Amino acid sequence: MQFTVLGARGSIPISRPEFRNYGCATSCYHVEACGEHLFLDAGNGLVHAPLCTNKHAHILLTHPHLDHLVGLPFFPGMMDPQMLIEIYGSTRDGQTVRDYVDRLYSPPYWPCRVDAYPSEVRFHELEEELWIGDIRVIKAASCHPGGSDLLRVEAEGKSIVYATDFEPSDGAGERLTEFSKDADLLLYDGQYTEVEFEARKGFGHSTPMLALKTMQGSGAKRVMVVHHDPRHEDEFLARWEGELQQLDPRICFAREGMKLNL
Numbered sequence: 001m002q003f004t005v006l007g008a009r010g011s012i013p014i015s016r017p018e019f020r021n022y023g024c025a026t027s028c029y030h031v032e033a034c035g036e037h038l039f040l041d042a043g044n045g046l047v048h049a050p051l052c053t054n055k056h057a058h059i060l061l062t063h064p065h066l067d068h069l070v071g072l073p074f075f076p077g078m079m080d081p082q083m084l085i086e087i088y089g090s091t092r093d094g095q096t097v098r099d100y101v102d103r104l105y106s107p108p109y110w111p112c113r114v115d116a117y118p119s120e121v122r123f124h125e126l127e128e129e130l131w132i133g134d135i136r137v138i139k140a141a142s143c144h145p146g147g148s149d150l151l152r153v154e155a156e157g158k159s160i161v162y163a164t165d166f167e168p169s170d171g172a173g174e175r176l177t178e179f180s181k182d183a184d185l186l187l188y189d190g191q192y193t194e195v196e197f198e199a200r201k202g203f204g205h206s207t208p209m210l211a212l213k214t215m216q217g218s219g220a221k222r223v224m225v226v227h228h229d230p231r232h233e234d235e236f237l238a239r240w241e242g243e244l245q246q247l248d249p250r251i252c253f254a255r256e257g258m259k260l261n262l
């Protein structure tokens with residue numbers, strides 16, 4: 001299973017040089033396994049998606065917040081008439097995934113709907129369990145304003161748990177620990193410092209220290225901190241990452257372009 005970070009910035013894309021090392025594009029991760037291409041979220045990291053040579057892409061949306069959807073119209077596959085793009089997401093506030101993608105990508109917010117692009121786009125409700133060829137995807141509820149999903153992708157004997165936009169409140173921390181059991185890679189929302197977290201309870205994010213504790217509690221083999229705060233510059237993130245790696249070398253912070261072969 002090949003894993004690539006296409007975008008790991010949280011909340012809003014940024015573009016200044018002080019943020020270049022960890023990256024500026026918002027949430028998007030590519031998983032290639034069993035001959036299939038999966039994209040976890042459609043932040044503007046999706047703009048630099050690799051070519052899907054089988055002309056088939058699966059985009060799994062955790063939730064419809066803008067930072068997770070902003071890349072969709074610039075996914076290179078959207079302009080390819082031979083591409084089939086399947087988009088999965090849970091119903092939110094009574095709106096299906098087709099409803100909220102159409103709502104965002106239609107006038108006056110955007111000049112055309114995704115149906116108007118040359119590719120074929122299909123929408124699917126994200127069920128508790130989904131099979132994409134031999135890849136199994138399971139979801140569980142995250143703890144985030146408006147709702148979001150935790151995703152677990154299992155393929156080729158390996159597993160990735162994607163826990164972005166996640167706050168470990170109301171028992172959610174314990175549920176994620178169980179959901180991440182023995183995962184090969186845990187992606188965990190570490191947007192805030194401890195001080196920021198105390199001031200922003202209820203905003204639906206977490207900390208790198210809790211990422212480390214969740215990995216240790218779940219038996220996951222490694223943890224990658226994702227959804228970096230748009231105010232945290234490279235120098236600050238690198239120092240923080242180094243401090244945590246002193247505690248446990250199995251933690252790292254996602255950097256745009258990083259690849260793992262699981």
Ligand SMILES: [Zn+2]
Nearest residue numbers: 011065067165
């Ligand atoms: Zn987000």
Ligand SMILES: [Zn+2]
Nearest residue numbers: 063065144165
């Ligand atoms: Zn969100």
